[in-house]
Amino acid sequence: MLQDSFGRRFHYLRLSITEACNFKCQYCLPDGYHGPSDDTFLTLPEIDTLVKGFAGLGTSKIRITGGEPSLRRDFVDVIRLCRETEGITKVATTTHGGRMARDAAAWKDAGLDQVNVSIDSLDPRQFADITGQNKLTQILQGVDKAIEVGLDVKVNAIYLKHFAGRQLQEFKDWLKHMPVTLRFIELMETGDHPQFFADQHLSGLPLKNQLLAEGWMPVIRGKDAGPAQEFHHPDYAGRIGLIMPYSKDFCATCNRLRVAANGKLHLCLFSEHGIDIRPYLQNADVNGLMAHLQQLLMQKHATHYLQDGNTGATSHLAMLGG
Known part of the structure; x- marks a missing residue:
């Protein structure tokens, strides 16, 4: 089992397979993607070695x-x-x-269980302003299709100061009849966007208190669950989740590790640097990878230090998929 020096166990791997993206979200890649091409990223045989190594150490969930x-x-x-x-x-x-x-049907047939979709607003013009793409209708059709083929659907929305009031009510109205989990994610500071963070960051704690006052009830977390605190309400088909990385003890329940598309292990989304494990992947050395991973886990810190303004080596979120 992958376990660090603080007793945290890691059942969950977030595996990035590309840094490229064709959207231009304000909080991530506002000028578009200008990084390496796909031929520099992990190959399918390398991914096979990686997944086997993590699975051999107790990882049961992989998010691509x-x-x-x-x-x-x-x-x-x-x-x-x-x-x-x-x-x-x-x-x-x-x-x-x-x-x-x-x-969505092809993904389901290949073995996908769950899909998280980024929808930062249900207003088409606002959505286009945030993402640089006028595709809200197309994406909502995709949500319907994913539900139809039997995928578990979660919707991610970055909680932004300029949009929060109207955004919240529109999403709550939508969840009355939409059986998805909507997660509001606190904006996190990255190296490329400190001013955007200063202008737009909003704590999720007041929203949590509002939900509790409205009768929303906490959902018990599973062992492979992500960082969201989820809530359900008897009058709603959907759920609401909050991801609040600046909240007290956020890192205490950490159960996930990240591998970037270039084959570097990141012990935290905001670690100072990635650790190159690609030689093991290129050599198809599953046993060597497993032994190395167990050693590396002893270097994992107790916290991400975001609260101190430390964004580590993460210049933008497309590097690691969040």
Whole structure:
């Protein structure tokens, strides 16, 4: 079992397979993607070694991330590889949803269990302003298709100061009849966007208190659950989750590790640097990788230090998929 010096166990791997994305979200890649091409990122055989190594150490859930993971031509093959690895019981992905109406059935057939879709506003003009793409209708059709084929759907919305009031009510109205989990995510500071963070960051704690006052009740977390605090209400088909990285003890329940598309292990989203594990992947050395991972876990810190203004090596969120 992968366990650090603080007794935290790691059942959950977030695996980035590309840094590329064709959206231009204000909080991530406002000028578009200008990084390396896909041929520099992990190959399918390297991913196979990686997943086998993590699974052999107790990882049961893999989330395939980017950038935008569906931009890779072998995305379905990556899903299938993860699904067919012994020990992996849940395969998820995070996407902007632009290709979901077309491809959700193929993803499900390959073995995908869950999809997280980024929808920062239900207002088409506001959505286009935030993301640089006028595709809200297409993405909402993708959500309907994902539900239809049997995927567990979660919707991610960055909680931004300028949009919070109207955004919250629109989403709550939507959840009356939409069986998805909506997670509001506190904006996190990254190296490229300190001023945007200063202008737009809003704590999720007042929102949590508001939900509790309105009768929303906490949902018990599973062992492979992400960082969201989730709430349900008898009058709503959907749930609301809050991801509040600046809250007290946020890191105490950390159960996830990250591997970037270039083959570097990040012990934290905001670690100072990635640790190159690609030689083990290139050599298909599963046993060597497992031994090395166990040693590296002893370097994991107790906290991300975001509250001290330390953003580590994360210049933008497309590097690691959040």
